[in-house]
Amino acid sequence: MGILLPVSGVVPLAFALALAVCASAGASARTIDVVIEHFAFMPAQIEVMPGDAIVFTNRDITPHTATATDGSWTTKDIASGKSEAIVIPAKGDGAYFCKYHPVMKGRLTIKPP
Amino acid sequence: MKSRITFALAVVGLTAMIASPPYAADPLSDVEIAHAAYTADDLDIAYAKIALEKSKTSAIREFAELMVKDHTAANQAALALVKKLGVTPKDNAFSQALVKNGEAKKAELRGLSGAAFDKAYAQNELAYHQVVVKTVAEQWIPTIQNAEFKKFMTDANEIFRVHQAHAQHMVDGLK
Numbered sequence: 001m002g003i004l005l006p007v008s009g010v011v012p013l014a015f016a017l018a019l020a021v022c023a024s025a026g027a028s029a030r031t032i033d034v035v036i037e038h039f040a041f042m043p044a045q046i047e048v049m050p051g052d053a054i055v056f057t058n059r060d061i062t063p064h065t066a067t068a069t070d071g072s073w074t075t076k077d078i079a080s081g082k083s084e085a086i087v088i089p090a091k092g093d094g095a096y097f098c099k100y101h102p103v104m105k106g107r108l109t110i111k112p113p
Numbered sequence: 114m115k116s117r118i119t120f121a122l123a124v125v126g127l128t129a130m131i132a133s134p135p136y137a138a139d140p141l142s143d144v145e146i147a148h149a150a151y152t153a154d155d156l157d158i159a160y161a162k163i164a165l166e167k168s169k170t171s172a173i174r175e176f177a178e179l180m181v182k183d184h185t186a187a188n189q190a191a192l193a194l195v196k197k198l199g200v201t202p203k204d205n206a207f208s209q210a211l212v213k214n215g216e217a218k219k220a221e222l223r224g225l226s227g228a229a230f231d232k233a234y235a236q237n238e239l240a241y242h243q244v245v246v247k248t249v250a251e252q253w254i255p256t257i258q259n260a261e262f263k264k265f266m267t268d269a270n271e272i273f274r275v276h277q278a279h280a281q282h283m284v285d286g287l288k
Contacts (some may be wrong), residue, residue: 060187103275103279
């Protein structure tokens with residue numbers, strides 16, 4: 001399961017990400033931004049490696065989540081204007097969605113390190 | 114204005130929902146639209162709370178919970194915007210008709226139970242969102258003067274479109 005980082009605001013987000021990424025994957029891990037806007041994840045498909053962090057930022061009015069279809073990880077509710085981050089697990093299908101608005105779908109292609 | 118709104122309602126067979134309201138001849142102003150949009154959100158939250166009291170069907174309850182969550186968020190964002198813009202939403206005939214007919218619909222829903230309630234709630238949600246989406250897109254957004262408010266209502270209508278699709282799925286699932 002990915003490490004869920006309940007964060008909001010730039011400073012605590014950066015701090016939490018730094019701790020999590022260093023702890024889980026070393027210095028080569030990347031931080032990737034995914035914007036939620038117009039009821040879509042953008043970009044909808046990204047290539048990642050285990051240990052990379054994804055920061056989901058919600059620009060819609062309503063709360064959303066990013067939740068793995070296989071149930072292996074989820075963010076908390078992401079309120080409008082807020083961000084939540086996960087760290088990519090070693091394994092997983094990569095498909096994810098918003099549990100409130102299942103029409104919203106994204107996919108992570110998880111490549112080996 | 115009256116004829117345009119009546120047409121929007123007639124599209125989904127809801128003409129009786131707002132019977133002969135005393136609409137003004139001119140389009141609603143920004144502050145009147147803000148009031149009507151907030152009222153419409155509030156009304157759908159009220160319907161959802163009735164559903165959460167009466168229904169044991171998971172699909173109905175999940176939809177109702179989503180309506181409470183999303184429409185509450187929309188109204189909070191609307192309040193934040195009107196505060197930022199320094200304006201006060203203005204009550205109007207459209208809002209009053211929504212309230213009046215909403216009370217009748219709530220009474221109707223409260224009088225139902227079981228499968229009959231589920232069907233009535235689901236169909237009302239579909240029809241309600243169809244009317245709202247059409248009204249916002251065709252009547253309100255084109256006439257809104259403030260650019261920030263126009264963007265807000267455009268974004269809000271995305272929510273309502275998603276709800277409409279979800280409601281259609283809910284109705285189909287009950288057949």
